[in-house]
Amino acid sequence: MELVNIRTLSADDLKSSLISLGQPAFRASQVYHWLWGQYVLDFSEMSNIGKAMQEVLTQNFISQKTKITQLQKSQDETIKVGFETYDGHAIEGVLIPTDSRVTICISSQIGCSLACTFCATGLMKRVRNLFAFEIYDQVKLMQELALQHYKRPITNIVYMGMGEPLLNLDEVVKSIFLLHDEAHGLNFSYKRITISTSGIVRGIQKLTELKIPINLALSLHAPNNALRTQIMDINKSNPLEEVVEALDSFYNLTQNKISFEYVLLRGINDSLEQAAELVALCRKVPAFVNIIEFNRVEGISYSKSDTPTKTSFVTYLREKGITCKIRRSRGKDIDAACGQLANKLNNVNLIS
Numbered sequence: 001m002e003l004v005n006i007r008t009l010s011a012d013d014l015k016s017s018l019i020s021l022g023q024p025a026f027r028a029s030q031v032y033h034w035l036w037g038q039y040v041l042d043f044s045e046m047s048n049i050g051k052a053m054q055e056v057l058t059q060n061f062i063s064q065k066t067k068i069t070q071l072q073k074s075q076d077e078t079i080k081v082g083f084e085t086y087d088g089h090a091i092e093g094v095l096i097p098t099d100s101r102v103t104i105c106i107s108s109q110i111g112c113s114l115a116c117t118f119c120a121t122g123l124m125k126r127v128r129n130l131f132a133f134e135i136y137d138q139v140k141l142m143q144e145l146a147l148q149h150y151k152r153p154i155t156n157i158v159y160m161g162m163g164e165p166l167l168n169l170d171e172v173v174k175s176i177f178l179l180h181d182e183a184h185g186l187n188f189s190y191k192r193i194t195i196s197t198s199g200i201v202r203g204i205q206k207l208t209e210l211k212i213p214i215n216l217a218l219s220l221h222a223p224n225n226a227l228r229t230q231i232m233d234i235n236k237s238n239p240l241e242e243v244v245e246a247l248d249s250f251y252n253l254t255q256n257k258i259s260f261e262y263v264l265l266r267g268i269n270d271s272l273e274q275a276a277e278l279v280a281l282c283r284k285v286p287a288f289v290n291i292i293e294f295n296r297v298e299g300i301s302y303s304k305s306d307t308p309t310k311t312s313f314v315t316y317l318r319e320k321g322i323t324c325k326i327r328r329s330r331g332k333d334i335d336a337a338c339g340q341l342a343n344k345l346n347n348v349n350l351i352s
């Protein structure tokens, strides 16, 4: 008989499973609390359920988990983490400390199917979606690292690592509920969780229907359909006007401004005409702009905009009243910066 991974079961599924195995319903609450509230994954350590119950669990379930395989620390204290999934695949996450925050960037898929032309992960094929428990594991394990290395807990979580979160919507939503769950999860505020999407209209609509008041970031990178389709194939099936409409409905739910992520690519999307188009988009949905510096990636031929061009672009947006932040690139020396996550942890110096 194939053992079921107990960590893929919801509280209700676990209850039905245990009842069908002749166990009382209250055992399910106890086991669920061990798994999620205590993060105790070994059945033999669940001390209040009795030996017989531990045996029932061992005979019917398995408790798989994600582990850390490699760590790499940048000169700026950013830490890139290599994880191994229960079935042997590599995924990555990043811890980014600032004076007031510790932000972690987590992955939602192994690889990515979308192949955006400026992104290192896009050079990999999608292997599979991550389960909610694997997303949760990244956070739990990085929480320990944050306490160990920065002596502070995580303050913000961004789904901006490998993969398109809204193409793994069910598991991503489950993971958000787990992170937010006060009794069994991390009691993490929705306000401190951000999903970054390349613009999957159906996924944005689903988040709106589910009324989950997290933050949304759109990987925009081009202010019109023609250019965006050229650099992000997903724009063909999810054109900008539909994305913006979906984002506007989401904004009406949360009242949180949408962030437009915009990586400046020399000679591609950094002209003042394009800045004007970007301003027009920002008038359609309440949004602010995060300007990202392009980081060189092997196999990708773009280069970053020069400083005067970047300055004029940003100045133009600000003069038009658009809130525009320049995101300082972190962890460049270890390929942990935006668009650089792609299993390059091999052959690096490891810490602790």
Ligand code: SF4
Pocket: 112, 113, 114, 115, 116, 119, 120, 121, 122, 123, 161, 162, 163, 164, 198, 219
């Ligand atoms: S930018 Fe995001 S959606 Fe696009 S290829 Fe990279 S990981 Fe996938």
